[in-house]
Amino acid sequence: MAAYRVMLHRDQLVHDPELLALLESNTTCRWIGARRQIIAYPISRNTIYNISTAHPDVHFAAEPTASWTTRADKSAMLDVYSDFCPLVHRMLALVPEGNVCEWKLRVHHPLKTWVEGNVALVGDACHPTLPGAAQAIEDGATLGVVLGKLTNSNDIHAGLLVYERLRKERTEYLVAQAAASAVALQLADPDAQAARDEAFRQVKYGGSNPDRSVDRQMQDFVYGHDCIKEAEEHFDEYLAVAKGV
Numbered sequence: 001m002a003a004y005r006v007m008l009h010r011d012q013l014v015h016d017p018e019l020l021a022l023l024e025s026n027t028t029c030r031w032i033g034a035r036r037q038i039i040a041y042p043i044s045r046n047t048i049y050n051i052s053t054a055h056p057d058v059h060f061a062a063e064p065t066a067s068w069t070t071r072a073d074k075s076a077m078l079d080v081y082s083d084f085c086p087l088v089h090r091m092l093a094l095v096p097e098g099n100v101c102e103w104k105l106r107v108h109h110p111l112k113t114w115v116e117g118n119v120a121l122v123g124d125a126c127h128p129t130l131p132g133a134a135q136a137i138e139d140g141a142t143l144g145v146v147l148g149k150l151t152n153s154n155d156i157h158a159g160l161l162v163y164e165r166l167r168k169e170r171t172e173y174l175v176a177q178a179a180a181s182a183v184a185l186q187l188a189d190p191d192a193q194a195a196r197d198e199a200f201r202q203v204k205y206g207g208s209n210p211d212r213s214v215d216r217q218m219q220d221f222v223y224g225h226d227c228i229k230e231a232e233e234h235f236d237e238y239l240a241v242a243k244g245v
């Protein structure tokens, strides 16, 4: 998949009351369609409307390239979303010509290990997630606790294994959940779409949300987790195992 990422400033939106209302809301909007979706929300104290899309990457190359962004053509972007609603057309039409960038979105298989000697990977380098910034931040916080507790520089490798043990399962689960959510939001089969839309309707009666990022239980799992407390609680036990004591 690939994404267009767009930021519209207030002065570009003031002439369109419907778009201005979106900028002034504190709401995230999603427009979902077959194999494509758009998510948008105000940022920078409601001065900028941030838009991110997802669609099949037609420039997909089997070989990795040095760059993960491509300068894209505005008319191609408008084409991709031509069957979306008029509001979306007006929003995308405001993007200045020559200012369209297409990002590649990729899913990686879990790595066998994040640690080699005294070097460890963190964040997207070891668990690229859409979205996943909170996971990179938790990695940093966990590393801080673990390294802060070491008293002997000979234990750095074992300490990094403790960090990996604390983080790997959780982040891999969340990467898989993010991927599953993307699939659910971009279904092309009409029957599957109808079942998903029914699941959306059932959310208010306690059903789980096909959009995992706003599912109540998932939000508790993501934001209710105290990675620092967990690291402090398990450090001694995990370090002993890592050192083979």
Ligand SMILES: Cc1cc2nc3c(=O)[nH]c(=O)nc-3n(C[C@H](O)[C@H](O)[C@H](O)COP(=O)(O)OP(=O)(O)OC[C@H]3O[C@@H](n4cnc5c(N)ncnc54)[C@H](O)[C@@H]3O)c2cc1C
Pocket: 003, 005, 052, 103, 105, 122, 123, 124, 125, 128, 129, 130, 131, 132, 133, 134, 136
């Ligand atoms: C389109 C898109 C939308 C997303 N939306 C969200 C979202 O809404 N919410 C969310 O939580 N997450 C989102 N994410 C995920 C989030 O951006 C990442 O999980 C997060 O940025 C990972 O942080 P990181 O520090 O590991 O890596 P990065 O943020 O990628 O930071 C790595 C840094 O290292 C630099 N770097 C690379 N190579 C070198 C080098 N050799 N020398 C020096 N510096 C180098 C890079 O330039 C970069 O600044 C999104 C990702 C994408 C692609």
